[in-house]
Amino acid sequence: MTAHAHAHPVKRYRGLMDWLTTVDHKKIGILYLLAGALFFLIGGLEAILIRIQLLKPQLAVVGADTFNELITMHGTTMIFLAAMPMLFAMMNAVIPLQIGARDVAFPFLNALGFWTFFFGGLLLNISWFAGSVPDAGWTSYVPLASPTYNSGHGVDYYVLGLQIAGIGTLLGGINFMATIINMRAPGLSFMRLPMFTWAIFITSALIVFAFPVLTVGLVALMFDRLFQANFFETANGGSTVLWEHVFWVFGHPEVYILILPAFGIISEVVSTFSRKRLFGYSSMVFATILIAFLGFMVWAHHMFTTGLGPVANGLFSIATMLIAIPTGVKIFNWLFTLWGGSIRFTTAALFGIGFIPTFTMGGVTGVMLAVAPADYQYHDTYFVVAHFHYVIVGGLINGIFAGLFYWWPKMFGRTLNETLGKWFFWTFYIGFHMTFFVQHFLGLIGMPRRVWTYLPNQGFDTMNFISTIGAFLMGIGTIMLIVNVIITSFKPKNATNDPWEDGRSLEWTIPSPPPEYNFKQIPLVRGYDAWWKEKMEGHKEMTPSEPVGPIHMPSPSFLPLIMSIGLFIAGFGFMYDKLFVAIGGIAVTLICMLLRSVFDDHGFHISEEEQEKGVHA
């Protein structure tokens, strides 16, 4: 043991305790990935059950009540508990490395964000065991979700689960915004940022503006349900349309919170595997900003049939169509990045390139939906289901898989098996199109969405059958991914710094996985595609911007976990009307906050000698 530069002792944990107390962004990234994957499997299982129920007309594999619970939980789980955490996994794993930082701006908050998300998600899913599951759809429209028409605790689980999980997301958004603004390596100006970092920066801004709206909406619904408030009770002067507005003022930006990171991942993957600089970098940046900006003024296109009147419908139609322009710019920029390149078809590249046509299909149906009079026909039909699955699965999930295969060696030091990976890609990709392409037509010929069953002789049978078979293929594909992950985890950790050999940004200049302080010396960035630039000039490593010296690190802490457990307990207290439990839970959280404020923790330093030991990857 060498003496620490700071005199006070630092507790360092091992094993499970290490994971429960960690504030290291790389470990938190892995925690996000594990939890997100778990919820992804639960949501996937729910999807399979939904598709089995719709395999043939008039089946009753699950009851009508259960079906509504399944669709509600499938949507809520996939959006809030699977897609978002997997994106957060990638943000955590990659952003500090891409900007040449040793951690995020607020490592403690980062851990707190993960644990609140995790316990919020856990609370939501415990509803399955409590026997009253949310069943008013992931949009939770009132009055169906109001205490009058939804008397069980189902929607309470939705409200409180999302409220707690939402704290985590908001903290993450603030944290990554601060990180990207303040912690870029010397020379890494904004217009030199890798595209993924740009995407996450803008996404974080969206989170900071959009999530408080959800919080307000959920608080109002919670007050209606728990304390008989009247925000949404029409009989007492409330408004049900208000909930729709609040939900979608959050809900539409949420769509971009999901897709912008995927855009970022695709930009990295396409550029790396075609060995070419991203085409039209600055137009990509401005397109992303424009999409985010417009994303806040199109929410009412989810409400064309609510009865807002022609002026609102007309305005929101045109505003929505405008989004197609920056999105088109991005699509063509990707295509022209590939143009003239030298494309290597790794699994990551397959997902990345497969994203382009699939997402285009989801995008064009989006423009079709923007045509308000035609939307009167599409709205709440399977056409919409097809559209948003093309955007979310075909776009976002393809993006996540591309990112996982791409950054897996950086996160774990091992490269996923390419043969199995390609099998996974084709099974999942073909299954996806089988499942969702036909659903466009199901909607057009008159099948509403969220239907538990359908009568025969309506022309729905064959396409529903095809759709279900496709869903099974997607399931088989996912199993292949799991097998791949398990097999890979038994392989030696032999990934090099730059395992794809064509890496362009800073994360590929350090070991895989990186030491806990990431960069022994913070690098000096001399241009866009910093690492590529150095490689092309024949350098083997980045120029350091500082001398070797002791590295300041944040201490691990139990408090984030305990604080989240406090909120988790309080959630139950509120739901089941046990006020003392609720107060007790809140007290746990507040006491933790007090402890955190009263006791200063300056962290610790890793000395030069220890750094040599640190690189054991």
Add this chain to the structure above:
Amino acid sequence: MKRLLPVLAGMALLLSACGGREDLSTLKPQGPVAQGQFDLMVLSISIMALVVVVVFAICLYVLIKFRRRKGDNSIPKQVEGNHKLEIIWTVVPIVLLLILGVPTIDKVFGNAKDYSHDKDALQVIVTSHQYWWEFEYPEYGITTAQDLIVPTGKKIQFKLASADVKHSFWIPSIGGKIDTNTGVDNKLYLEFPKEGVYRGKCAELCGPSHSLMDFKAKAVDQASFDRWVAAMKDPAVLPEDAAIKEAFESKCLSCHAVGEQNSGAGAPNLTGVGGRETIGGILYNDENSPEENLKQWIENPQDVKPGATMPSAEDLDLSPEELDGIAKYLANYKLDY
């Protein structure tokens, strides 16, 4: 634009060939409102198909042409961008969106026309319930349920609201949907130029039986419609058998209404129920006899529509004879029009 027309016509043909039932599919419009919406769908799909074809073509070309050959270790030229290309793929979409945007705005306002005060239009008040539809004709003072009867050749002006949770009123082959909210009315007009029965559906999640909340819209000629209105106004026909009549009045009319009896009730109006297209919206009277369907429904509505608020025969204490008698009476209760 003229050169585009054959493309649009071809797309329209292709889409309607994609099928669906004439009385249900948005791709086989049976009235001017649905037709106008279909035309916009065709226009937008055509423009979007163009975009998709261009993207797919470039994508395929690039993947084949620029794949890395074995042993090729060259570094491609690092291109920053190309102003000309970037301007093209910004301006072309703007032009395409203008082509789409103008007719969109035109139709947005066209479809929002209000015929509430038009003497030539028929006014219908739609009230949605978990899980059935109530249709009131305020000009005639009559109310019916599940089968919307309308005359051909007239504008039908709907005023819609919900009695409980949100639903959405949708007759795909006649025109797009509109939600039924609580506390505020929505308006929608539709036209039914051709006689026939069209399928209607609820399009907003409203509870367990959302998927079963179907209704029918039956368009008949004006003379037939007038006969129907007159028949609806006739005094109610009640069961002839005294015991059945007693049971019907005490156990059914506590919620339902027939003719002038118990109007303003909270459950579907049963006047002429035996002549309707379906029982409960989903038991088709041309597949089973109305009597069988009625028996199945009254026996246990929960089996047909989970979550329905009507109590079962057992809960109502209906004897088998009463059940048979009421089903038979209702099945034979048909209006002549």
